[in-house]
Amino acid sequence: MDRVQVRYRGGFAYVDGVLPGAEVLPLCRLSFGGVLHTWGFAIYLAGRDGCQDNILPVGSPEEALDCACGRYLNDPTAWLSPPSTN
Numbered sequence: 431m432d433r434v435q436v437r438y439r440g441g442f443a444y445v446d447g448v449l450p451g452a453e454v455l456p457l458c459r460l461s462f463g464g465v466l467h468t469w470g471f472a473i474y475l476a477g478r479d480g481c482q483d484n485i486l487p488v489g490s491p492e493e494a495l496d497c498a499c500g501r502y503l504n505d506p507t508a509w510l511s512p513p514s515t516n
Contacts, residue, residue, distance in 0.1 A: 431503065445495060457498035460491055473498055
């Protein structure tokens with residue numbers, strides 16, 4: 431993925447990945463619920479050409495992007511926490 435782009439519509443932020451060659455891959459939708467580190471998250475479903483509400487639990491924007499990238503860029507380890515060093 432070359433970069434991430436975000437577009438806003440209503441109360442939502444739509445997150446897309448831009449691939450080499452400028453192909454745009456929709457990833458997910460975020461909604462701010464009033465708490466900085468807890469956002470609503472819906473992953474993009476290509477079969478519906480849209481996002482499904484409440485498909486995954488809420489979390490941080492970083493966790494949402496990790497999950498969406500892991501799904502669409504074929505890396506399910508993207509959303510796993512690193513092992514504790516303690």
